[in-house]
Amino acid sequence: MATFKDFRNKVKPNWCPGCGDFSVQASIQRAAANLGLEPEDLAVISGIGCSGRISGYINAYGFHGIHGRALPLAQGVKMANNNLTVIAAGGDGDGFAIGMGHTIHAIRRNIDITYIVMDNQVYGLTKGQTSPRSEFGFQTKSTPEGSIESPVNIMEMALSAGATFVAQGFSSDLQDLTSLIEEGVKHKGFSLINVFSPCVTYNKVNTYDWFKENLIKLSDIDGYDPHDRTVAMKTLMEHKGLVTGLIYQNKEQKSYQELVPGFDTNTPLKDHDLKISKESFEQLMTEFM
């Protein structure tokens, strides 16, 4: 059986020392091993940005796509091969700015994949511009006087869009993050895991220390029930979204693949016969005769 070391490759990440994304990489590797996967069972599909490079740093089938479009790629992969564990990954700019249209519809569609967002509230690879998750007043190269746009409350938005698995992690808490990813993969539907993954170079406000001071673990809230959507929404609003843990899960809702009438969820679509029978072909022709 594979260990987390089997999910390592020889590529040295080009992330800055101290980048939160290292922990996300390690958590995915650990979660994959804990789930009993072999490297060839896993496909990591990523977007563009510092965090988008993650698909190249894990020993698994990796696809580093285009900016904002990791989700449609990942959904296509899963539809073609239901046997693969598909993880989509990228940054907050990738998923919540250029790719927001795909994010909200992937949530609605509920195809069984896991989406991990490395949320650092800033654009890193382009060297420090505001992101859709930057706080109001956040100063960057593109907002020298401070951001005058409201940050998107992404977990609340996901709940509103009908998400069936919503969780939030923090790069400093490798253990919790690993288990959230495991839960996300096990969830039969679309799982969104937003990870506070600090940028040590361009975000001097939302630092590791800042998160340690401001984040609340949902497991510390007495009686928190992640199956109650109203409570989830209320809790997020009360804590301005600064919570970690499993926020909401709906185990009743079937995944997209399960809902497609007659769709074979056991045999991957890629293994279906490409050739159609002569009889079937004649049948198709009669429609036009």
Added chain:
Amino acid sequence: MINQLSWKVGGQQGEGIESTGEIFATALNRLGYYLYGYRHFSSRIKGGHTNNKIRVSTNQVRTIQDDLDILVAFDQETIDVNVHELHDKGIVLADAKFKPSIPEGSSVQLIAVPFSDIARELGTSLMKNMVAVGASSAILGLNTDAFREVVEQTFGKKGEKIVEMNMKAIGEGANYVREHHPDALNMMELAEADGKKRLFMIGNDAISMGFIAGGCRFMSAYPITPASEIMEYMIKHLPDYGGTVIQTEDEMAAATMAIGSNYAGVRAITASAGPGLSLMMESIGLAGMTETPLVIVDTQRGGPSTGLPTKQEQSDLMAMIYGTHGEIPKIVMAPSTVEEAFYDAVEALNYAEEYQCPVILLSDLQLSLGKQTVEPLDYDRIEIRRGKLLGDEDLPELEKGEYFKRYEVTEDGISTRLLPGTKNGIFHVTGVEHDETGKPSENPDNRKKQMDKRLKKIHHLPERFPTPIHTNEKHEEPDVLLVGYLSTRGAIEEAMERLETDGYKVNHAHIRLIHPFPGDELRRLVEKARQVVVVEHNHTGQLASLIKMNIGFGDKMKHILKYDGTPFLPGEIYKECKGLL
């Protein structure tokens, strides 16, 4: 007795004009006539003039006739808008209910038939369309029994009574004309057809059927005119073969989802028109860079921007060849008939996998929505070729943490491809320039090697492609070579016949493989011709530019251009060409 005629039915959109034409045409198809149908419609659901023009012939026809023999009108607007198309001896069959009139000075014959009244007496005025079908059949000298099968299929679900009522409506329509206008009966009696079984289908149906026969099992798409029929066909039929369609949030998702699916081993496609293709450019680049198979249909319509969404144009050509930033291997195919559209769709899937690159299956509104008679399609011509795709073979174990050389530099530029899930086959894919294992690399030497590898893949396609140019080479030294692509084939062929009758020596070349361009073959044809006239539906002469870019000969090249949204009529090409010679 005549061998061919054109019949048009018109009225308000939403009034059943389309189904009237459908029933009329299907019955004639089953009698063995060759048909061509073209709809005039607008971007609205109800209201507004709409018409369906159907050409009937005992020989193959692939375009609209210049003029019109019979116009069936459900309102005065239909007469006013279309009467000029009728020739001198044409007939207007109109519902007596709206007190039809023919504009002054027109010599056409008006036959007012109480379509609505007859229908109402039989049960419901909804059947006025069937009365019109019956009246038409009388003029064509057809037995109304010819309609029974179609009527049963169309109305069978509603019960025997409804079927009989509709048959009666057809019969009464025919009787009325026979009784009241016996003089009209001998004017347009159609010669008997051969009774052979053939298909009558639009290009989009042929493309869709080709995809299913060619092993496509997944489609991701966003609705758009005039491509939506492809998605609708696939939604209807893919589930029978285990496949499915996802209607995506936009065209960017449609194209990338199809790329994801192809990467994971399913033949996946998307289809759109100009505005959608503009959004897909980024994805096309990704497929080119990552050497992932991808088939996209572009059903061209009037551009730019929203342009003329329901009208004919061929102005995406350059964008389809050169679109996406940077340089990628890409194949652009252009079927010229509905039949070719079927076989091209199958082959597009094969080429995408063999050459591991995006394939654009180009169409235009007239080819996509125009309905043609097609000889029965040949099952034995359907081949599935997956190129250098490895199956489940045992691969040697990779050194720990190393990748499979998915982008190995090879002599033909095509590398072994395998699918995610394969043991010992892990490789990386990225839109960033990469080395043979797919790892990002900015090394200049590697960059050059990978660029050369990718771009040389498709060089030899023109030599392999079965008919890169459809040619009609009647003459060794023609006065003129007419060149076109896609749906203009029928109109060019008919114009050519007329020019020949006038004594001109005319050859015809219809380009079937747009990119990589079959320059050698076209050069041979162009060299022999005294003049070259390029016929195309756009303002700037894109096909002519493409030819000049590839083989030169600008000095003997002339244009016939049309960009008013309506398809070329044979007579227009004939006249314009004559003026140029």
